[in-house]
Amino acid sequence: MHVSLLDVLRIKMEEKYEDGVKWKSLEHNGPYFPPEYQPLPDDVHFYYDGKKMKLSAAAEEVALFFAQMLDHEYTTKKVFRENFFKDWRKEMSPEEKSVIKDLDKCDFSEIHAMHKARVEARKNLSKEEKQTLKEANQKIVEEFGYCLLDHHKERIGNFKIEPPGLFRGRGEHPKQGMLKKRIQPEEVIINCSKDARIPDPPPGHHWKEVRHDNTVTWLASWTENIQGAIKYIMLNANSKLKGEKDWEKYEIARKLKSCVDDIRDTYLRDLKSKEMVTRQRAVALYFIDKLALRAGNEKEEGETADTVGCCSLRVEHITLHEQLDGSKCVVEFDFLGKDSIRYYNKVPVISKVFKSLKRFMDNKEPGDELFDRLNTSLLNKHLSSLMPGLTAKVFRTYNASITLQQQLKELTNKKLLSYNRANRAVAILCNHQRAPPKTFEQSMANLQAKVSLVERKKAAVKRCEEQLLKMEVQATDREENKQIALGTSKLNYLDPRISVAWCKNMDVPIEKIYNKTQREKFAWAIDMTEADFEF
DNA sequence: CTAGGAACTTAGGACCTACTGA
DNA sequence: TCAGTAGGTCCTAAGTTCCTAG
Numbered sequence: 001m002h003v004s005l006l007d008v009l010r011i012k013m014e015e016k017y018e019d020g021v022k023w024k025s026l027e028h029n030g031p032y033f034p035p036e037y038q039p040l041p042d043d044v045h046f047y048y049d050g051k052k053m054k055l056s057a058a059a060e061e062v063a064l065f066f067a068q069m070l071d072h073e074y075t076t077k078k079v080f081r082e083n084f085f086k087d088w089r090k091e092m093s094p095e096e097k098s099v100i101k102d103l104d105k106c107d108f109s110e111i112h113a114m115h116k117a118r119v120e121a122r123k124n125l126s127k128e129e130k131q132t133l134k135e136a137n138q139k140i141v142e143e144f145g146y147c148l149l150d151h152h153k154e155r156i157g158n159f160k161i162e163p164p165g166l167f168r169g170r171g172e173h174p175k176q177g178m179l180k181k182r183i184q185p186e187e188v189i190i191n192c193s194k195d196a197r198i199p200d201p202p203p204g205h206h207w208k209e210v211r212h213d214n215t216v217t218w219l220a221s222w223t224e225n226i227q228g229a230i231k232y233i234m235l236n237a238n239s240k241l242k243g244e245k246d247w248e249k250y251e252i253a254r255k256l257k258s259c260v261d262d263i264r265d266t267y268l269r270d271l272k273s274k275e276m277v278t279r280q281r282a283v284a285l286y287f288i289d290k291l292a293l294r295a296g297n298e299k300e301e302g303e304t305a306d307t308v309g310c311c312s313l314r315v316e317h318i319t320l321h322e323q324l325d326g327s328k329c330v331v332e333f334d335f336l337g338k339d340s341i342r343y344y345n346k347v348p349v350i351s352k353v354f355k356s357l358k359r360f361m362d363n364k365e366p367g368d369e370l371f372d373r374l375n376t377s378l379l380n381k382h383l384s385s386l387m388p389g390l391t392a393k394v395f396r397t398y399n400a401s402i403t404l405q406q407q408l409k410e411l412t413n414k415k416l417l418s419y420n421r422a423n424r425a426v427a428i429l430c431n432h433q434r435a436p437p438k439t440f441e442q443s444m445a446n447l448q449a450k451v452s453l454v455e456r457k458k459a460a461v462k463r464c465e466e467q468l469l470k471m472e473v474q475a476t477d478r479e480e481n482k483q484i485a486l487g488t489s490k491l492n493y494l495d496p497r498i499s500v501a502w503c504k505n506m507d508v509p510i511e512k513i514y515n516k517t518q519r520e521k522f523a524w525a526i527d528m529t530e531a532d533f534e535f
Numbered sequence: 536c537t538a539g540g541a542a543c544t545t546a547g548g549a550c551c552t553a554c555t556g557a
Numbered sequence: 558t559c560a561g562t563a564g565g566t567c568c569t570a571a572g573t574t575c576c577t578a579g
Contacts, residue, residue, distance in 0.1 A: 162569065170547075170570065216542065224569095230541065231569085245543085294545095295573060304571080338572055339547055377537095380574070393544085393573060487565095492545055515565065 020215045022241065026192050028147035028156070030199030030207075031220045031233050032140055033185070034163035037061045044114045047107035048100055058091045062179055065166045067111035074168065080177035084166060087179035147219060147235070148196075155236035156219065161188070167226045171305035171340025181225045188222045217241055227303065238520035247524055250495040252389045253397040254535055260398065263386050264289065271352045277373040281382060283356050284310050284371055288395050291347065294338060295376040295392035307336045310392070311376050316366035320357060321346075329354035400493035405535045408502050490518065496525035501533035 017024070039060060045052050046063055055063060066075065066084055074080045085103045092100060100106065125133070144159045164182040167175055185205035192198065194212045201207050208222075218232040235241055256263075267289075270282035287293050287310050296309020308317060317335035324330035327348040337343045349357075360370055376392065383390040496514075500522070503510050510519065510526060519526065 158568075160568090168570090173570095218542075221541095227570090228540095229570095232542070234543080249544090297573065299572095307571085309572080338545080339570075341547080376573075377575090391574065396545095488546060517565070 022217050023149050023214050024193070025151060025196065026147065026149050026214070026219065027196035028192060028199060028219050029144050030190060030201065031188065032144040032160045033183075033202055034161060037182075040064070040111065040114070044110050046111060049102075049105040050107070053099070056093045056096060059088065059093065059096050061164070062088045062091050063106075063108060064111055064115070065164070065179070067108035068115045069166060070108060070112045074176060077176070079172075079174065080166075083175060083177035084179070087177075091179070149235070149239070149241065152240065154239040154241070157234050157236045159233060161222070162224070162231065169305065171307065171336060173305045174302050175226055175304075178226055183222050188220055190220050191216065191218055238517075238523065243521070243524040246521070249397060250401065250497070253394055253401055253495065255387060256390060256394055256398045257402065257535065259387050260289075263390075266386065268350075268352075271356060277378070279356050280360065280371040280374040281379055283353055283360070284374055284379060285383075286349070286353055288392050289399070290349075291333075291345065292396045292399050293343075294396070295379065297376050305336070305340050307338060307340055309337060311371055311374055311379060313370040314366065315361050315364045315368050315370055318357070318361075318370065320354065320361070331357065397493050397495075400489055401495040401498060401535050404494050405498050408498065490514075491521070495535050496522035497529040497533045498535050500525050500529040501531050504529070504531035 037057065039057055046055055046060070047053060066088070069075050075084075081103055089097055089100070141159075145156055146153055147156055148154075161183045162180070165180050167173075167178045167180045169176050185201040185207055187208055188201075189209045189211060190199060190207050191211050191213055193214065198210055218234050220233040221230050223229070224231050237243075237246075263285075267282040267285040270278050271286075273279050273282070288295070294309035296312040298312055299307070308314065313335065317333060319332040319334070321330040321332060322328065324332070324346060329349050329351050331347050331349050331354070333343055333345045333347070335343055357370075360372075364370075364372075380391045383392065383394075499513050500510065502508070503513055514522060
C-alpha cells in the first residue's frame, strides 16, 4: 500500500486528537490591559483659535494621540486629518463640539512639546531606573505572558490588548487617522478549558464571554473598531502547537515538489482550453508558480488601500511588449501588493501566455479585472483537486525553499575552493605519485629565508587585505540587501531543515544562520534534521 | 454560487539595544 | 567615549484560507 506524506501527516495529527481538536486543556491569566489614560499636567495646555481651552479627559486623550504624531508626515495628509477630526469630535463633550470646528485652528504645540520631553526623559533615565522599569515589565510577562496548554507551559505571542491610538494603516489607506478605541474587558472573549481557572477580569469589570472551544488555538479575542475585524491572542511561534503547524506547512510544500511537474504540464495544457475560466486559471497559475505572486483575494473598495495579488490584477497593472530589451513576449508588471509594496517586473513569458493575456485584455478598460472569470476560491478548489492540501500560497513556500536548496548547492561548490585539495585527495587515493624534484630541498630553503624576511610586511599587508575583503563583502551585502528584507523569507518560507542540514554539512554553527528567536521557532527542525536532508 | 465571518499566517516599520569603529 | 548602525524584538496591519448561512 502506498502511504503518502500527507497520509502520514494526517495519521500523526489524528493520533493526537480527533478531528479539529487543538488541545485538551488550556489555562491562562487573560490578556494584559494597557494602563488607564493619565490626564495632562496642569501646565500643559491646548489652544483653540489662540485661546487656552481645558479639554475633557476623553477629548484630551485623543488630542494627545494626534499631538504625539505631529512630527510625522501623515498628520499633514488630508484623509488622515479628516478622519481624525471626525472621530475626535465624537469623543468631545457637546460644549467642546460646539467650539472646536476646525482642525487648522487647533494648537497642540504644548502637548507635542511635553510628549517630546517625556520621550527624551525616558531616554535619559539612569541605569538603575531603566533596570527597575525592565523588572516591572518582566513581572508583567511572567504573570500574563504564559499559559498552560495540555499541561505544558507555553509562551503567548501577544498577550497585551492593543492600546488605543490613531489608525495608520499602510499605503493610501482610506481609514488612516481614525480613532482606534480603547478595548474594555466587556468586549473581550476568553477561551479556556472547562476545568481551567477562569482568568480574573480587571477589578470592577467582567468579560464579554467565557467560552471553551478546543477547536481553535486562541486564548482571547475582541473586535477591533476600524475594520470590524477580530483580533486574537495566540501562542508564540516557539510553541509546540505553532511548530507542528509550521512543520506541516513545509511538508505540504515538499509534497508539491513531487508533483509540481505534473501540475505544470496540466496548466500548460490548460492554456489551450476553449473554456475562458480554464485559460484564465492557467495563466494565473503560471504567474503564481513562476513569479511567486500571492493569490489575490478581492477586497472591499474603500475599506482598505488599493492593492492586488494575482487573481485581482487589473488591466492597468500589466503592459504587454511584443519585443523588449531583446526578449520576445515580455509582460511588464507594475502594481501595489500586500502592504502597498510595489511590484515591478519585466518578464518574458511563453507565447501562449502572451496571446492569452492579449485576449483577456480585449475590450477592457484599465480598471477592469484581468482575470474576470477567476477568483481565489475557484483557483484553490482546482489546486486542491490536483493535490490534497495544495493552495496558491504553497507555491511561494515551495519555490522559496527549493531555490534556497539549489543556491546552497551551487554556492557549496564554489566554497569548496579547496578544489586542489580535493584533487590531491583523489590523487592520493589513486596513488598518483611522483619523485620529489631534485631541487626541491634548496628551493624550499630559499623560500623559507625569504618568507621570514617578508613575514612582517606580509602580516601588515594581510591585515589590510582582510579589512578590505571584509569591507567589500559588507558593501556587496549591503548593496544587495538595500531593498531586500531577509527576515520574512527566513521566518515564513524557507524550510528550516534546508538551512540546518547545510550548517551540518558545512560545519557552520547554527547560530550564524538563526538568532535566538529563530532557533526557538525552528527548534523542531534543529532537533530532527540530519545532514542529508533533502527538501 | 456568494458574502461575510472566523481563524490563522505573513509582513513591514518602530523602537530598543548591543556592538563597532572613529 | 560616543555616535552611528545592525540586528533583534515588538507591534499590529494585511494578507490567505476555510467555513457557514442564505
